[in-house]
Amino acid sequence: MRVLGVDPGLTRCGVGVVEGVAGRPLTMIGVGVVRTPADAELGQRLVAVEQGIERWLDEHRPEYVAVERVFSQHNVRTVMGTAQASAVAMLCAARRGIPVALHTPSEVKAAVTGSGRADKAQVGAMVTRLLRLDAPPKPADAADALALAICHIWRAPAQNRLQQAVALHAARSPITSKGRTA
Amino acid sequence: MRVLGVDPGLTRCGVGVVEGVAGRPLTMIGVGVVRTPADAELGQRLVAVEQGIERWLDEHRPEYVAVERVFSQHNVRTVMGTAQASAVAMLCAARRGIPVALHTPSEVKAAVTGSGRADKAQVGAMVTRLLRLDAPPKPADAADALALAICHIWRAPAQNRLQQAVALHAARSPITSKGRTA
Numbered sequence: 001m002r003v004l005g006v007d008p009g010l011t012r013c014g015v016g017v018v019e020g021v022a023g024r025p026l027t028m029i030g031v032g033v034v035r036t037p038a039d040a041e042l043g044q045r046l047v048a049v050e051q052g053i054e055r056w057l058d059e060h061r062p063e064y065v066a067v068e069r070v071f072s073q074h075n076v077r078t079v080m081g082t083a084q085a086s087a088v089a090m091l092c093a094a095r096r097g098i099p100v101a102l103h104t105p106s107e108v109k110a111a112v113t114g115s116g117r118a119d120k121a122q123v124g125a126m127v128t129r130l131l132r133l134d135a136p137p138k139p140a141d142a143a144d145a146l147a148l149a150i151c152h153i154w155r156a157p158a159q160n161r162l163q164q165a166v167a168l169h170a171a172r173s174p175i176t177s178k179g180r181t182a
Numbered sequence: 183m184r185v186l187g188v189d190p191g192l193t194r195c196g197v198g199v200v201e202g203v204a205g206r207p208l209t210m211i212g213v214g215v216v217r218t219p220a221d222a223e224l225g226q227r228l229v230a231v232e233q234g235i236e237r238w239l240d241e242h243r244p245e246y247v248a249v250e251r252v253f254s255q256h257n258v259r260t261v262m263g264t265a266q267a268s269a270v271a272m273l274c275a276a277r278r279g280i281p282v283a284l285h286t287p288s289e290v291k292a293a294v295t296g297s298g299r300a301d302k303a304q305v306g307a308m309v310t311r312l313l314r315l316d317a318p319p320k321p322a323d324a325a326d327a328l329a330l331a332i333c334h335i336w337r338a339p340a341q342n343r344l345q346q347a348v349a350l351h352a353a354r355s356p357i358t359s360k361g362r363t364a
Contacts, residue, residue: 043281043282050277080265083265084266087265087270090228
């Protein structure tokens with residue numbers, strides 16, 4: 001199973017591709033960050049995020065995309081940008097019929113460290129160990145993206161099969177919209 | 183000046199096209215709602231919003247897109263869907279090089295009714311009068327989209343020229359992303 005993890009953000013969007021199955025050693029296929037300049041127009045930044053995600057999908061052809069679930073409770077100042085970047089990542093995947101899974105930060109931390117309240121350093125250390133890397137991926141957004149992909153591979157293979165079936169069904173029955181023109 | 187107003191939402195995304203210039207009677211070109219079913223996968227809903235917005239851009243070729251600015255303070259339960267739908271609308275416009283403007287709900291209400299705290303009925307009544315319609319557009323999301331377009335036409339023509347220049351400049355200097363592949 002090949003999974004693209006996305007830690008959404010407008011300034012830095014972490015992306016990481018991991019291949020493997022639960023219970024066996026995992027392999028890192030790629031890791032990086034899609035960046036957009038803070039002084040660009042919001043629309044242009046979203047276009048840049050889209051282009052970046054599209055490149056990762058083109059290059060690595062993941063079977064699943066795992067995106068961090070965004071909550072409106074914390075980080076009020078940055079949460080809008082995070083929600084908007086995550087929307088673009090989900091859109092890019094769904095357009096290609098790739099199932100999208102959302103995992104909360106605590107689910108991801110619990111999956112890779114055993115504790116839902118682990119700090120960034122602990123997550124980085126476990127990602128390094130699990131993927132047998134020489135050093136923790138930098139910046140933290142890149143490590144978080146890999147942790148999301150690992151979390152997805154380890155969580156509920158049955159859930160993945162369900163999502164794939166739903167995505168296939170949705171791709172066959174397109175949703176329509178209505179409008180009126182004067 | 184032809185403006186597409188977008189009142190973003192996942193369940194109902196209001197869209198309305200208005201043509202005119204400040205100080206002269208305005209014309210409604212079209213109004214409608216892009217709907218997505220609440221029980222669909224989030225990724226599929228975003229794809230449906232994208233397809234709906236694309237159809238409106240194709241059909242009406244607006245020179246500007248005005249989107250309601252989303253705040254994280256209010257409506258915590260629905261704000262994520264609103265932010266995600268607005269991201270898709272901004273992305274669709276920016277991809278075509280169409281300048282995107284954000285207006286707050288109170289700016290829109292103040293523009294069409296004279297009061298930033300007007301209720302939905304008052305906004306609907308003024309949209310009906312300003313566009314010389316027979317009845318207020320339904321649902322309220324559709325009327326709000328028209329109000330956004332009117333607000334944009336009436337606010338700061340100088341600001342529009344600035345945005346157009348910025349969008350043109352951004353389209354000429356694409357933003358790049360970095361990554362590393364194992």
